[in-house]
Amino acid sequence: MKNRYDxxxxxxxxxGAFAAKTAVEKGLSACIVEKRPAIGAPVRxxxxxxxxxxxxxxxxxxxxISAEMTGATIVAPDGFVMQLSSKMAGSKVGYVLDRKFFxxxxxxxxxxxxxxxxxxxxxxxxxxxxxxxxxAKVDYCGKVTNVHAEVVIAADGVESKFSKWCGIDTTVPVxxxxxxxxxxxxxxxxxxxxxVFYLGNEVAPEGYLWVFPKGPRTANVGIGIxxxxxxxxxxxxxxxxxxxQKTFPHGRTIEYIPGGVSVCRPLECTVADGLLITxxxxxxxxxxxxxxxxxxxxxxxxxxxxxxxxxxxxxxSKKALMxxxxxxxxxxxxxxxxxxxxxxxxxxxxxxxKLNEIILSVSKIDMKEFTTLNLIKEIIRVxxxxxxxLGALAASLR
Amino acid sequence: MLxxxxxxxxxxxxxxxxxxxxxxxxxxxxxxxxENCTSCGVxxxxxxxxxxxxxxxxxx
Numbered sequence: 001m002k003n004r005y006d007x008x009x010x011x012x013x014x015x016g017a018f019a020a021k022t023a024v025e026k027g028l029s030a031c032i033v034e035k036r037p038a039i040g041a042p043v044r045x046x047x048x049x050x051x052x053x054x055x056x057x058x059x060x061x062x063x064x065i066s067a068e069m070t071g072a073t074i075v076a077p078d079g080f081v082m083q084l085s086s087k088m089a090g091s092k093v094g095y096v097l098d099r100k101f102f103x104x105x106x107x108x109x110x111x112x113x114x115x116x117x118x119x120x121x122x123x124x125x126x127x128x129x130x131x132x133x134x135x136a137k138v139d140y141c142g143k144v145t146n147v148h149a150e151v152v153i154a155a156d157g158v159e160s161k162f163s164k165w166c167g168i169d170t171t172v173p174v175x176x177x178x179x180x181x182x183x184x185x186x187x188x189x190x191x192x193x194x195x196v197f198y199l200g201n202e203v204a205p206e207g208y209l210w211v212f213p214k215g216p217r218t219a220n221v222g223i224g225i226x227x228x229x230x231x232x233x234x235x236x237x238x239x240x241x242x243x244x245q246k247t248f249p250h251g252r253t254i255e256y257i258p259g260g261v262s263v264c265r266p267l268e269c270t271v272a273d274g275l276l277i278t279x280x281x282x283x284x285x286x287x288x289x290x291x292x293x294x295x296x297x298x299x300x301x302x303x304x305x306x307x308x309x310x311x312x313x314x315x316x317s318k319k320a321l322m323x324x325x326x327x328x329x330x331x332x333x334x335x336x337x338x339x340x341x342x343x344x345x346x347x348x349x350x351x352x353x354k355l356n357e358i359i360l361s362v363s364k365i366d367m368k369e370f371t372t373l374n375l376i377k378e379i380i381r382v383x384x385x386x387x388x389x390l391g392a393l394a395a396s397l398r
Numbered sequence: 399m400l401x402x403x404x405x406x407x408x409x410x411x412x413x414x415x416x417x418x419x420x421x422x423x424x425x426x427x428x429x430x431x432x433e434n435c436t437s438c439g440v441x442x443x444x445x446x447x448x449x450x451x452x453x454x455x456x457x458x
Contacts (some may be wrong), residue, residue: 036426044410122425159411164420172415179412179446227416227444236446258446260412 001118001138001147005029007307008135008149010123010162012039014293015279016155017106018057018300019307020115026308030115031147032107033138035122040103044158044259045293046182046220047097048195048212050371053294054095057301064101066214069094070193076359077200077352084375094195096212096220097293106297126152126165126275132316133166133274151307151316153276155300158260160281166272172283175228176264178207178290181236182222184255188248190219198243199355205229206348209243221248224261224290226348263287265341270328271321276303284333288340288347289372298333336373343376346390358383400435400442400452407449413441 007023009016012034023030036042047066054060070092071085111117123136127146135148154162164170190196190213198209206226213219223240230236237258244251262283270277270284278284279296286295306324310316328334347355361382362375380386407429414422414429421435429449442450 035424042409120426157411159414159424161414161420161423170415171418171420174416174440174444177412177416177444179444181446230444230446232448235448237448256408258408258410258412260410260415260444260446262415 001031001033001116001121001140001145002029003146004135004148005031005116006150006311007031007153007304008033008147008151009153009155010136011155011157011279011281012036012107012117012119013103013155013157013279013296014106015281015296015300015303016153017103017110018297019153019155019278019304020110020117021106021113022301022304023308024110024114026304028304028308028311030110030304032110032115032117033121033123033136033147034107034117034119037120039107039117039119040100043099043255043257045099046210046212046222046290047099047214048094048210048291049097049293050094051092052371056294057297058106060095061105064098064105065095066098067096067192067212068092069096069195069213071195073191073194073196074359075196075198076356077202078356080356080360080363082359082363083194096195096214098214123156123162126162128166131273133272136162149274150311151274151276151321153278153300153303153307154281155278155296156281158262158280160277163267163272163275163277163281166275168267168269168272168277170267170277170281170283172260172262172264175206175226176262176287177227178224178261178263179227179230179236180207180222180224180259180261181240182220182257182259183240183244183253184214184218184257185221185244185248185251185253186218188217188219188221188251190217192216199359200352202352203243204239209240221251222257261285261290261292263290263341263344266329266334266337270299270325271318273318273321274316276307276321276324278303284328284337286337286340286372287344295333295337298331299328302328340372342390358386399437399455400431400450402429402431403449403451404429406447408447410446413445413450416440416444
């Protein structure tokens with residue numbers, strides 16, 4: 001690690017890795033500082049991503065693909081099972097990744113392209129000069145180094161502190177943090193090629209429980225519940241343990257993964273003078289699904305492109321960097337977040353009886369292209385009354 | 399004050415994201431509680447594992 005870079009990136013997840021790779025490809029010097037001693041571990045993720053979403057950024061590689069999905073299953077609160085499959089039988093709709101290897105691959109690609117990487121190195125404070133972010137103090141084994149940069153990209157995940165230190169309120173409202181736990185379980189009877197989502201206030205209040213296959217008889221079995229619904233005796237772990245005892249009593253847990261996922265709206269502004277905020281740190285997680293891998297890669301890459309452009313023009317002011325904020329908000333991702341936020345807000349207010357009704361109505365649908373959006377469109381098509389309930393939002397789905 | 403049950407904590411950072419004071423920080427596998435913690439208990443509520451507890455000074 002040197003004392004000066006064009007771009008300093010805080011965090012070595014998918015957002016940080018893509019930011020670094022993109023920056024060096026644009027001819028800038030870049031360094032990723034990752035506070036953990038290993039890239040990719042511990043995993044804080046259910047690891048699912050859509051096929052098209054992944055392909056936009058990287059060719060799938062068996063080294064970091066755990067399983068290929070051909071369908072999804074939704075289990076209603078009353079136990080009714082809805083199967084969703086792609087129109088083309090056997091065609092892939094998504095992947096369950098192995099994030100330990102996936103994240104490592106992304107950072108390796110960034111390093112191959114010329115980025116520096118510093119692990120067990122924690123950004124402990126920003127360097128701010130005249131109100132402009134100019135770098136960070138980086139702690140490595142008790143030694144603090146001042147690292148200066150033209151632009152800092154905060155990619156420090158759900159527990160992001162860097163932007164907060166720069167004066168931006170990143171606090172996630174209690175009702176909009178998904179308090180989550182996941183077990184990697186083996187020796188369980190599952191459909192190896194289908195993700196399963198369990199809904200209902202008894203199963204996962206204001207959230208859902210998932211079974212994402214990782215291979216033969218092995219899956220990520222996890223849950224996210226609203227922080228509002230969490231408390232002594234009824235935490236995410238309590239709900240998950242209850243489910244596991246009932247559903248997979250003979251399964252073996254080989255990994256134990258707690259976590260938090262934000263399902264709030266993105267930060268009001270994701271830039272400041274000398275600073276760009278990306279991925280989970282910018283709260284650009286899909287509020288309906290909790291998925292954030294694609295959004296992290298997309299914002300990481302876009303942030304570095306904007307940084308390169310602005311550094312080239314000699315202006316890294318908030319005003320100049322705003323291109324980044326404006327671009328992602330009108331992108332496919334930005335629009336999906338806004339739309340899915342409304343749908344999430346609607347769904348969490350519905351009683352189980354209503355959820356049963358909705359799920360039953362679309363009991364077996366074939367979608368030409370399997371996406372969350374198409375699922376929502378189908379639900380609305382067969383529940384015309386929902387158009388009224390969802391109001392203006394429904395129009396945007398046509 | 400806030401007590402961290404370190405035998406339960408899974409150092410995931412869920413609590414850090416909701417702390418209104420920015421008083422929590424995850425340093426790899428160690429959750430650090432800064433002096434500006436107001437013992438509001440928001441973190442204790444959302445912890446997926448129940449690793450955080452607001453206790454009165456004498457219990458510590």
